[in-house]
Amino acid sequence: GALVYQYPRRTICKSGTSMRMECQAVGFQATSVAWYRQSPQKTFELIALSTVNSAIKYEQNFTQEKFPISHPNLSFSSMTVLNAYLEDRGLYLCGARRENSDYTFGSGTRLLVI
Amino acid sequence: GDQVEQSPSALSLHEGTGSALRCNFTTTMRAVQWFQQNSRGSLINLFYLASGTKENGRLKSTFNSKESYSTLHIRDAQLEDSGTYFCAALTTGGNNKLTFGQGTVLSVIP
Numbered sequence: 001g002a003l004v005y006q007y008p009r010r011t012i013c014k015s016g017t018s019m020r021m022e023c024q025a026v027g028f029q030a031t032s033v034a035w036y037r038q039s040p041q042k043t044f045e046l047i048a049l050s051t052v053n054s055a056i057k058y059e060q061n062f063t064q065e066k067f068p069i070s071h072p073n074l075s076f077s078s079m080t081v082l083n084a085y086l087e088d089r090g091l092y093l094c095g096a097r098r099e100n101s102d103y104t105f106g107s108g109t110r111l112l113v114i
Numbered sequence: 115g116d117q118v119e120q121s122p123s124a125l126s127l128h129e130g131t132g133s134a135l136r137c138n139f140t141t142t143m144r145a146v147q148w149f150q151q152n153s154r155g156s157l158i159n160l161f162y163l164a165s166g167t168k169e170n171g172r173l174k175s176t177f178n179s180k181e182s183y184s185t186l187h188i189r190d191a192q193l194e195d196s197g198t199y200f201c202a203a204l205t206t207g208g209n210n211k212l213t214f215g216q217g218t219v220l221s222v223i224p
Contacts (some may be wrong), residue, residue: 032210038155042198042217043217044200049209057209093157097210102159102162103202105157107155108154108157
């Protein structure tokens, strides 16, 4: 079956520092990877969508300068939160999808900023 | 604006009863997924539909792309069904953007 491993599960970083999270797709080729943040109100915000052979597309309010993403092959993606501040707290989730199929999500990375 | 409107936002069910969650779409979607989010935050895949109806145990989901809605029916609810349920829809066009609904917090009570 399709699995997505996301790590770390939880991380604490000091205000102004950066942290990186990673996702590994197992059992399928992740032609698309989407990174989301779930707010305290539980809504999901799409940060960016990366599709093989296309440029990474960031949503409004999110930039590559703040959330650089790498999707170097069909099984791996990473995202960094640069200069994290309190408003960056939340649960970050990566979802990976193969062509014409559903998204499978990792278990999320919970970011706390102190 | 919001493309996926999910209702209800919260639902309480007695064990053994059932109900339905619904998502309305303001634009044409080409597929829908339903997830259950557990207490640790993980999203568990329940259904993926490009059309029609699928059933899995006590859950059944329908996606009507023409009328722009999807439903998730739960029957014979059990305590372990408690959690937050989300629908998410894939927009049409060349992108693979998945837009989430606002979620339904389900509480199953004895």
